[in-house]
Amino acid sequence: MGSQWRKMKLALGFNTCVHIPRGFDDSSSSLSSAPARFSGSYSSSVLSSADDNSGYRPSTPTPSSSGLRLPKSGPKSPKGTCPICLNTMKPGQGHAIFIAECSHSFHFHCITSNVKHGNQICPVCRAKWKEVPFHSPANVPYDMSRINTVASRDDDWTTIFRRLPSQQLDAGRQSSSLNHVPEPAIFDDDEALDQQNSITHNKNEDDIVNTLEIKTYPEVSAVPKNASHDNFAVLIHLKAPPSGRKQNSVGNNTEQPPSGQNSRASIDLVTVLDVSGSMGGTKLALLKRAMGFVIQNLSPSDRLSVIAFSSTARRIFPLRQMTDTGRQQALQAVNSLVANGGTNIAEGLRKGAKVFVDRRSKNSVSSIILLSDGQDTYSVSSRPNVETNYQLLVPNSIHCNNGTGLQIPVHAFGFGSDHDATAMHAISEISGGTFSFIEAEDVIQDAFAQCIGGLLSVVAQELQVKVECVHPSLQLGSVKAGSYKTSLMADARMASINVGDLYAEEERDFLVTVNVPVDDSSDEMSLLIVKGLYRDSITKEMVDLQETSEVKIQRPDIGTTELVVSIEVDRQRNRLRAAEVIAEARVAAERGDLSAAVSVLESYHKALSETVSAQAGDRLCVALSAELKEMQERMASQRVYEQSGRAYVLSGLSSHSWQRATARGDSTDSSSLLQSYQTPTMVDMVTRSQTMIQGAPQHRRVLRPAKSFPERHGQE
DSSP states (O other), X not given: OHHHHHHHHHXXXXXXXXXXXXXTTOTTSGGGSSOOOOOHHHHHHHHHHHHTGGGOOOSSOOOTTSSOOOOSSSOSOOTTBOTTTOOBOOTTSSOOEEEOTTSOEEEHHHHHHHHTTSOOBOTTTOOBOSSOEEEEETTSOOOTTTEEEEEEEETTEXXXXXXXXXXXXXXXXXXXXXXXXXXXXXXXXXXXXXXXGGSOOOOOHHHHHOOOEEEEEESBXXXXXXXXXXXXXXXXXXXXXXXXXXXXXXXXXXXXXXXXXXXXXXXEEEEEEEOSGGGTTHHHHHHHHHHHHHHHTSOTTOEEEEEEESSSEXXXXXXXEOSHHHHHHHHHHHHTOOOXXXXXXXXXXXXXXXXXXXXXXXXXXXXXXXXXXXXXXXXXXXXXXXXXXXXGGSXXXXXXXXXXXXXXXXXXXXXXXXXXXXXXXXXXXXHTOOEEXXXXXXXXXXXXXXXXXXXXXXXXXXXXXXXEEOSTTOOEEXXXXXXXXXXXXXXXXXXXXXXXXXXXXXXXXXXEEEEEOOOOSOSEEEEEEEEEEEEETTTOOEEEOOSXXXXXXXXXXXXXXXXXXXXXXXXXXXXXXXXXXXXXXXXXXXXXXXXXXXXXXXXXXXXXXXXHHHHTTOHHHHHHHHHHXXXXXXXXXHHHIIIIIHHHHHHHHHHHHHTOOOBOSOOOOOOGGGOOSOOHHHHHHHHHHHTSSSOOOTTSOOOOBSSOOOOOTTOX
16 A cells, blocks of 8 residues: 555656646647547657656756755656556557646546546546546447547547537637736736625624634732732733635535625735746646645635746736636646746746736735745845845835735745745745745645635734723733734833734734732722724624723732632743744854854753743643754754754744744654644645545655644633
């Protein structure tokens, strides 16, 4: 079984999405002629074409030291392997070969058995086929009004194709020629949104009940009347409502919502993809496969645009709805990518931002996915001792604090060991997105799946949290919210946190501090009131949380109450302190003092073990401890730090600062302790990615979250 799975991985990893077969209506193709059998020589020519990337060879050599490691087992290229039976597809062996419109090849008898019950989904990339092979008894006359081509006889059956409608063929021709048409000066050719997308969602009982939750936890529940407490911590815990989206457990489409209502907010997604010379070969094939997964999991109300960049950038696919036709055109555009040239990340992002700036209409959610395996040599200085201005990489229009109202987060993915992790992390921070480190070649699709699992489940937008002091003697000391923008009034009596978008069931934790004064006037003191205001992503209405959360503590007489520290507060204090320590260690590592960096991590590791929550066996503290230890290992030498340590640390800092799941590292550890900021919809999408073929075997490399933290459900 193990050897068969290795064959399957190789077949899927290297023989996918690298060739667009010639359209069946092409006059130069022998398929458009009168019915004729596939000869051995014809099968050989088609198979050869599919295996050699359409004759393309990168003009820029791929450095052997760059990119991803190939699997250690098995041959480098499983040419001619049928993904269904795992046997070879060599011409002249009596078996006809079927090449689907998504470019994947199968034995005729294997694929016809697969589709004979009505299945029109590619078993490799999940593309929905417009044209499927089907069996007809050999003695049945052919209906030439329905048959485009007759293939070779196999086991007394004849495989034939259904004819594509002319409009679908025209769409295919249009998509395949996208790279050859002049690029417009203004990207105002986005496909208009369907009217049904703007239909007001009918409120029901669930909408009223499922609102955002706000909970508060004081550091201790009581402070004696005659005692004061400086830097008294209060935890503000937010949890978004669940998504109304219903997922199919089988297949790649979501269940359609009832007519007249939307089940989730639709998205405008722009993917900015590195196709420089170093992305050639396996990397590009894996990227195409991952993009195929993204395309197949977008709904008809979602829109996608694709930007490809190398030495320059080009929009290869305009902003189009992912209907059946849109998906097919997008897949063909992605499959047409070839790798050559340098790496101009800034130009790629400029084109990506331009899609959003110029569009005529917009969906509720907007985002950019950026993937690169190299370093930008066009916009930032690569000279030593020169401070790099990474702001130059990000267009002003998508800066998260630009004040223009155009909030377009860039979720950046650094691919391989040679990418510029510092630049990619800076891009994500400037735009309000996340940075993921894809170290292992076979988790790129899972990393994309986790990202879109969140983007396709946005339930709250423009979330603002306000904190007000109640007791007249109180003032706010600090507001610890990571990368989220905070503002504190001059009198320190009120503060706000700009949280922005929340995915379904996503959680946020913020710590605020106050100085509790001596007060013997009453047995109870009100400290703070926490309020929330956000826009419902479905109804587009503002939701004002009427039930505000008030923080109160008891003021007993001295000695009458034992002070018990809140585990919830201590746990989050440890998380925030760990993020500060990691950032401090990174600064030391960047100046070349790895011993100091490791010392900082070791010192806090010891302090962490002595905290209240760690002593209580809190799983979060156990996971934090494991994370700190691995970071020390990634700083063992300058070479290790350069290859993976820097990216590993930065992806973790990104996840900490935004409290949002990212991916990083190369690990097979799937322990329950390695759950993180992942939401249920993220987990579902990653599971779908890992099991989209025949289920993920136990030895398969799994996606590792950036923060090795357990789920917080049930810990309170």
